[in-house]
Amino acid sequence: MRVNGHSVDRSPEQAEIPVYSMTGYATAQCAVDAPDAAPEASRGAGSPVLGIELRAVNGRFLDLALRLPEELRAAEPALRERIGAAVRRGKVELRVWLEQRGDAGVRAPAVAELQKLLGAQEQVLAWLPRAQPLSVAEVLQLTQRTPPPVGEALAPLLALLDRVLADFNAARAREGERLATMLRERVAQLRALAEQAAPLVPQAVAQQRERFLQRFQEAVGALPVDAGALQERALVEAAAFAQRVDVAEELTRLQSHLTEIDHLLQRGGEVGKRLDFLIQELHREANTLGSKSSSLDLTRISVDMKVLIEQMREQVQNLE
Structure with missing residues (x-):
């Protein structure tokens, strides 16, 4: 083909490769329901919400920073490998969060959970007699947070990351063009x-x-x-x-x-x-x-x- 009056070779394989900007942004979230993940609206009310935010600016090399909750810290190597295969250069920041759905139904605490809280409260009051006892709302808050094990969250996390990376690279391709x-x-x-x-x-x-x-x-x-x-x-x-x-x-x-x-x-x-x-x-x-x-x-x-x-x-x- 000719560009600005000058001949330029262009094979079919080359024509499919976009020019990428190093600046991009994408985010998505889903409800965790092992072993897969789907849009939050289609899952059960008790499923924890998994969210990912990916942003990047220009840089000489690939500088990847991950901000993960403690429950998903073990997934860092897999996340780095997946991002490194899709992004070559730039200062990239990945933020992942895992939280209970705001509309999840209230679960009655198990007896074992209440016994642990009671024992902990008695120890605190023994040393700090002026401390306030736990309220019902505080007890429910402490017992409702039940994040899934890392093994159960890894597959939904990687599936969600693939969706985010697709949107992220599409945004970078538009800016690159x-x-x-x-x-x-x-x-x-x-x-x-x-x-x-x-x-x-x-x-x-x-x-x-x-x-x-x-x-x-x-x-x-x-x-x-x-x-x-x-x-x-x-x-x-x-x-x-x-x-x-x-x-x-x-x-x-x-x-x-x-x-x-x-x-x-x-x-x-x-x-x-x-x-x-x-x-x-x-x-x-x-x-x-x-x-x-x-x-x-x-x-x-x-x-x-x-x-x-x-x-x-x-x-x-x-x-x-």
């Missing part, structure tokens, strides 16, 4: 500036050659010098000037880098680091173009290029 569209627009603008710069150098060289020859004519009329030697010297100076201001090589490399950026955006996947390197190379060529500038127009083009490249650099920092 927006960034890729912006980068393609900047690439097109840089191509247009390069096309404006290409004819300026020959024009500047021709003008400078005329100035050298004009000075030669003036020198011949004013000084007793060898006209042939002076003309040769003027042409040598004009040739040296042409070499100093020639930016054809820089423009060729710049066009090559732009074509590679188009190719990477079409290929998708993990392109952030390679794009960052290409942005550095673009900036190098734009700087060289400015340093070799022989006219105000070429200087303006160099400045405009560097502004666009800096905008691209800011956005590339957010791509995986």
